[in-house]
Amino acid sequence: MNTLLTSVSVADEEGYPILDASTRDLVGYAPKRTTADLEVLIKTATTAQPGWAVLGHAERSRLMNLVADEIDKHAVELGEIITAEQGKTGGQGEAHGAAMWLRSAANTILDTQVLADDGTTRSELHYAPLGVVASIGPWNFPVMITVWHIAPALRMGNTVVVKPSENTPLSVLALLGIFQRFLPDGVVNGISGDREVGAALAAHPGIAKIVFTGSTPTGRRIVESSANNLARLTLELGGNDAGIVLPGTDIESIADKLFWGAFMNSGQVCAALKRVYVHESLYEETVAALAERAKNAPMGSGHDKSNRLGPVQNPSQFDIVSRLVDDARDSGARIAAGGEPAPELGPLFYRATIVADIEDGAALVDEEQFGPVLPVIKYSDVDDAVRRANGNDQGLGASVWGPDVEEALRIAERMEAGTVWINQHGGVDPSIPFGGTKASGYGLEFGVEGLKAMAATKVIRR
Incomplete structure (x- = not known):
């Protein structure tokens, strides 16, 4: 008892x-x-x-x-x-x-x-x-x-x-x-x-x-x-956190951290990675690496400790997640993994979803999904990626991913967010101040x- x-x-x-x-x-x-x-x-x-x-x-x-x-x-x-x-x-x-x-x-x-x-x-x-x-x-x-x-x-x-x-x-x-x-x-x-x-x-x-x-x-x-x-x-x-993956990044070395930065607690984290901008030279490799992890991450009841992903917490949030993914699909985005409920697990389970070939202006990019979904957006110019990342009215967290830490630091200084992580996303510490900017x-x-x-x-x- x-x-x-x-x-x-x-x-x-x-x-x-x-x-x-x-x-x-x-x-x-x-x-x-x-x-x-x-x-x-x-x-x-x-x-x-x-x-x-x-x-x-x-x-x-x-x-x-x-x-x-x-x-x-x-x-x-x-x-x-x-x-x-x-x-x-x-x-x-x-x-x-x-x-x-x-x-x-x-x-x-x-x-x-x-x-x-x-x-x-x-x-x-x-x-x-x-x-x-x-x-x-x-x-x-x-x-x-x-x-x-x-x-x-x-x-x-x-x-x-x-x-x-x-x-x-x-x-x-x-x-x-x-x-x-x-x-x-x-x-x-x-x-x-x-x-x-x-x-x-x-x-x-x-x-x-x-x-x-x-x-x-x-x-x-x-x-x-x-x-x-x-x-x-x-x-x-709310935090529609953006990440930027820089050219030259070793995707396989960051893929796990990138994935779990977005999907911890099934994406139901204020400071989770909610949209990631990836340089065109690494785009397909990144989408494939994230999709592989989405397909293989154990999902099921939280009472079973072997699972890593649980359900969406409530029906209202489940409907938001479903709506955003359906809108992306209907608008021509590519569903690289997931993209649908998992009713065999329970009524509020939604498969871990990676959405590719999507742009700013899509509801899934502009709105905070707060669920197990990550849109991956291609860019060709780093300055443009920074502009797009900052174009949202929310600014809780952000991240920069790349092999050159000094370059990542310079870009981090330009990101409009309360916390900017380098080669990680979402970690908090009880001794380090945390808060947001903008909305x-x-x-x-x-x-x-x-x-x-x-x-x-x-x-x-x-």
Whole structure:
């Protein structure tokens, strides 16, 4: 029996059903809460915040490390819920990753900064808690990204109210239950519910900061909702990440990294490689190498650890993936691998798909597919490839692939993205700041910059 699951699942009449992404079997019932419940939680968090702040960094860090240890102890149970709800083949790995990120936030040092000291006067920059921080999370990495949101907030003395995605609430509620075992009452609060609850949370005058990971359209609505209370925002929005493969690249040496940069978590990663521009001299070789990997990557239920690719998480996203591939095919693009559902595996499985002979202007190139599909676009001039890569309104991540690192660095400096990887794509580190540009959002997460984003600055002069 999964005790974490039973601790958060409610009776059917009290909640709404959550289905296994692979099998569509019932996982459990998530509590269906209302805006009235939200009011209670925000008041609770507001009351708890001063006591949590006064504990100080050392004590807060100690308690957060205890939580991280407990997450690791329950990683198998928590991973089972993640895999069931989300469909991924690495649920347990996500749980361990969440523990690692929590420790990083707990142990990162943020010192008071001395701005000036001439022996007569001294000015210092201090970082104070904001108050109550709202976390509105996505369904692709429900547990990991919740920790990304709340760990720095807690470390800096804020309390939190977490609204998970309607698609993956049980794993997040189970995670928050672990936090609540060690932290004072009211410091960590979770509420599952519909979009009305999320909108009310974003607009609530008691919220000092909102952290959101999700689509650009929803991010825009959050900006609008937060205008009246002037809540601070960190928004990590859509990312139609581009990669450029330079002439002279040894394709076989990069093909695995190129493929998994696009297909990790079946492409359901904000900073996954979503479109790749390949020089004409390497084009057919690249398409063939990616197609071979797409055809051979083990796909199936995430509960079977031998699989590498799981389903698309929900029917709405499955329809988007299907529409974009069908549009590309109908417009004359070449389907080098996949290009269709895999119903024998389950209703939400879509075969790993490589699309060739496609150009900018096609919906599959211009829109973020967020699924197991990669368009490969041919170019002849590197400057033109950079222009086309930058032509999209999103700018979360990008990558440059080539044998000459110095040349790749020069091109990376021209890419309009929050992070540019060289000969890799999508890797993140808890100590290295991460955030987007343009319509991919603003604000930084992780490391010292992530802690600063959860604090109010205060200058003290004496």
